[in-house]
Amino acid sequence: AQKVTQAQTEISVVEKEDVTLDCVYETRDTTYYLFWYKQPPSGELVFLIRRNSFDEQNEISGRYSWNFQKSTSSFNFTITASQVVDSAVYFCALSEGNRDDKIIFGKGTRLHILP
């Protein structure tokens, strides 16, 4: 069965601190895709990144970076030098390679960046 676990329900850090959001996934497929989405208070899910299971290269985009490790089935997300605007709920998600329909989401981590 496919599953995404975000063990951190809520995190609070002071602005400018670095913060890492954890994500552990389960799937039997060898081909799959992992995502991170941000959900600000407005409710819209904002796409951040998509990685396929064959690409374990870590990625950096500005203050955001992602660490994909197949050996531990983890796809962690780090925000460097956090800002108040980073406050949101962040979802890690999984989609199996042979299906184009559903994305399976974790329960999300609510991130508070304190000024």
Added chain:
Amino acid sequence: ETGVTQSPTHLIKTRGQQVTLRCSSQSGHNTVSWYQQALGQGPQFIFQYYREEENGRGNFPPRFSGLQFPNYSSELNVNALELDDSALYLCASSLLGRGKETQYFGPGTRLLVL
């Protein structure tokens, strides 16, 4: 912004009523997926429409139904509303047929069932 729009933004219904939610997909996209997000939870897949047909369905009862129109916009219909149907309903559009494509989400419709 993704270009995916949803209407209405908020809706209040009573138990037993029926509701229709609407979604316009991003330009160039041919697929719409619907998700239900209960308070404090991650979104859960309801179903997906591609070429005006259902292309996959999650674990939701038949009283959740949908349509896709020739212009790729979509409707989600829920009959016999229950209190537990209160949630944020999100639609996402994507382009099927070129391998795995990312789903881009709209702002959602907040439904409250009293």
